[in-house]
Amino acid sequence: MNTQSSDFTLRQNIYTDSHPPIIVSRHNANALKAAELDDFMSSVATTGHLGIAPVYGSKCVLSVVAFASSTRVMIIKLPGQRNEGRHRSASTKPSALDLLEDIVLRSSYPKYAFHMDNVALALMFDLNLPIVHAVDLLDLQKPDRQSLDAIFFALGGKNYHGQLYCDNVIALFREEEGNQTLEEHTVLQAWSACRAAMLDHMPPESDTPKIATLNFDKTRLTVLAKINRHARRLTSLKPLRTHNDVEAKFSHTKDGNVKLSSARFKTRIRFSSTQTMEILAPDLMGLPKTTRGRVTRVDGRAVTIAIRGPLSQAPLEVTTIGRDEPTQAEGAKVMIVLAALQQSSAILNHPFTQALWFPRVEASRTTCPSFSHEVTINFPGPRELNNSQRCAVDLILSNRDEDKITVIQGPPGTGKTTVIAATVTSIMASTDRNRTLWLVAQSNVAVKNIAEKLASTEFLGFRILVSKDFHYDW
Numbered sequence: 248m249n250t251q252s253s254d255f256t257l258r259q260n261i262y263t264d265s266h267p268p269i270i271v272s273r274h275n276a277n278a279l280k281a282a283e284l285d286d287f288m289s290s291v292a293t294t295g296h297l298g299i300a301p302v303y304g305s306k307c308v309l310s311v312v313a314f315a316s317s318t319r320v321m322i323i324k325l326p327g328q329r330n331e332g333r334h335r336s337a338s339t340k341p342s343a344l345d346l347l348e349d350i351v352l353r354s355s356y357p358k359y360a361f362h363m364d365n366v367a368l369a370l371m372f373d374l375n376l377p378i379v380h381a382v383d384l385l386d387l388q389k390p391d392r393q394s395l396d397a398i399f400f401a402l403g404g405k406n407y408h409g410q411l412y413c414d415n416v417i418a419l420f421r422e423e424e425g426n427q428t429l430e431e432h433t434v435l436q437a438w439s440a441c442r443a444a445m446l447d448h449m450p451p452e453s454d455t456p457k458i459a460t461l462n463f464d465k466t467r468l469t470v471l472a473k474i475n476r477h478a479r480r481l482t483s484l485k486p487l488r489t490h491n492d493v494e495a496k497f498s499h500t501k502d503g504n505v506k507l508s509s510a511r512f513k514t515r516i517r518f519s520s521t522q523t524m525e526i527l528a529p530d531l532m533g534l535p536k537t538t539r540g541r542v543t544r545v546d547g548r549a550v551t552i553a554i555r556g557p558l559s560q561a562p563l564e565v566t567t568i569g570r571d572e573p574t575q576a577e578g579a580k581v582m583i584v585l586a587a588l589q590q591s592s593a594i595l596n597h598p599f600t601q602a603l604w605f606p607r608v609e610a611s612r613t614t615c616p617s618f619s620h621e622v623t624i625n626f627p628g629p630r631e632l633n634n635s636q637r638c639a640v641d642l643i644l645s646n647r648d649e650d651k652i653t654v655i656q657g658p659p660g661t662g663k664t665t666v667i668a669a670t671v672t673s674i675m676a677s678t679d680r681n682r683t684l685w686l687v688a689q690s691n692v693a694v695k696n697i698a699e700k701l702a703s704t705e706f707l708g709f710r711i712l713v714s715k716d717f718h719y720d721w
Contacts, residue, residue, distance in 0.1 A: 361401065489571075539555070
């Protein structure tokens, strides 16, 4: 992103109502001056709202941040993070960043951003810059936070259709705040955040959940930042183009849409408000032609795609454009971190969280079940457990607090699944009826392997839980 120190003006193209041109200035964070920041904050004082938009560089590290009032935007190029995975100490923070903290980030004005959780954690994790009175625009309304509808809703409320240039809004957020983001898009994101906060559909400022990292425990904040950063890196690894295997037969609906059937679960077509479809099929002359559309319905394998113009022959290729939307688990993780930042959740005080993330802290076990019965190993498998497997099972069955969380590692074929099976059969053969077991894995294959191992020991007292998407029509 070009951040030369020159001012320019930009006309907004997000809201249908007319607004004066936005005055934009570029700055280097290491050369910020108090007079510049004070002058900008005087424009914020006219409405009392401050919008923020980020740009993230390599590995999701914050590289640029834009601050907006109703009439002005400051684009600030930030220094790179020195040590990966560690937020800066106060001694390494340039004095100019102290000015940014004192004059802007600690100001009493409410600060608004789309995905404010990402912004607040990146400011602290990368630059040791706290923020107060920070509001996440996407959390103020309760549709799906990760969808385009949530952005539309935040910008214009329920009746946004007449207030917004929707195609321009889609383009504005298409670059996912990465380093390929156009400078004018960063400007308009920050300005739109400020503008949206001023509209009637927003709840009163006093009723909005706030993020304040200033007095947040640094150890806890670092844990939240790492969870957030790692999740976003994993998201960035999701492909932007996915080839979808489909059956050869297709049909058209009365309104001209095309109906297809997914052929493989792994590459199935999914419903998404953010993705588009490309269908490559021969035209009437037999030449390849690309038709674009959007998925309007998914029912198991059956998919309906709204397209412009009919397909004359069977599709050659079907491709999904855009990253897959977050899974339920990914979405839940985002909301848990956000609630912890807003201090509306006690998740960081939960004994499991304490044991997992803060092992040096004496975790309270008052909310954990207390097991008084000793469970001995009982494994009716075809082969006896070796010494390392017996040691692993003993640790899992242990009632000691220091063994509440046990990590067992080993290369393929060393008997990790056997350890799981031995743990299950031992607990189920014990006299302690207060213990229950959940066996959870990241893949369907892993769950299947565990089930087969249990069945091989003639233990069938379990149920397999799978998603409806996986079970239905496949």
